[in-house]
Amino acid sequence: MNKLIVPNYNFHQTLMGGQAFNWEFIDGAFYGTTQDRLIKIQLGENDEIFWQTYPKNNEYDFLKQYLRLDINYEEILNKIKKDKHVEAAMEHSPNLRLLQQDFDQTTLSFIISSFNSIKSIKTRINRMKRDLGEKITVDDKDFYLFPKTEVIADARVELLQAHSLGYRAKYIKEAANILLREDLGNKLASLDEESTRAELLKLPGIGDKVADCIMVFSLGYNNLTPLDVWGKRVFTDLYRLDSNMKYDDVRKWLNDYFEGHAAWAGQFLFEWYRSKDRKNVSPIV
DNA sequence: TCTCAGGGGCGAT
């Protein structure tokens, strides 16, 4: 295991929250899976973490990018600390972070996420991993990697449906085929925000909300946040935005209000508002 | 056992 000092990083809320569906907390350690590897993270004393990657060991560059260790977190917190709601949310999840996850996996996972609860999403992805993912054994425990894009692309729809993916089965199969055919992950790297969104919206099962999830959770966009049922609740209940506002107009409002850091504010507010913690909050007038 | 909503998107009007 490698040692690393990581101050101000809430691993539990970040890895086990609503942005990643591929982490487990077992016997005091976090185990996360991508399409290529298992990541193990164990917390130590005084901001220490102990980590390793498998089967290829010591992939520090990957870990650094995945955890987004190179951002200026203090600066971001100062930017988004605009009002009492964000402050309450920051108190609920101190040191919550955003990850930069693999593009294909994030895309396919969030297609599955639509009209689904977080608990259900994790269950369904786990079933799919167990059947289609590569098995890897670490610490005498069996894990299954997220299925390769080509495996999902070639899987029979009936098989995917057997993983309780329902009507989303045909979406992820077709999306996986497009990801491969267009080499979309690399293609998007050279496109701006508007073009990136346009490309993502072409995929089956992806609308405005899921596109935003992919852009924030895997492409590193800081200036927008997914407007799901909770996001809509937050911004209509607490910020008094008109519930009939068009998605794109809310997006612009968020970009302005949080000065290009809506992704971070949105994640704090999301984790807070959907928790049992918040009670009797009054809107901003 | 039953109802209901869930990190929405699609297709028909």
Next chain:
DNA sequence: ATCGCCCCTGAG
């Protein structure tokens, strides 16, 4: 631009 529907699961 609106609206009914969707495949299934977990919670109450």
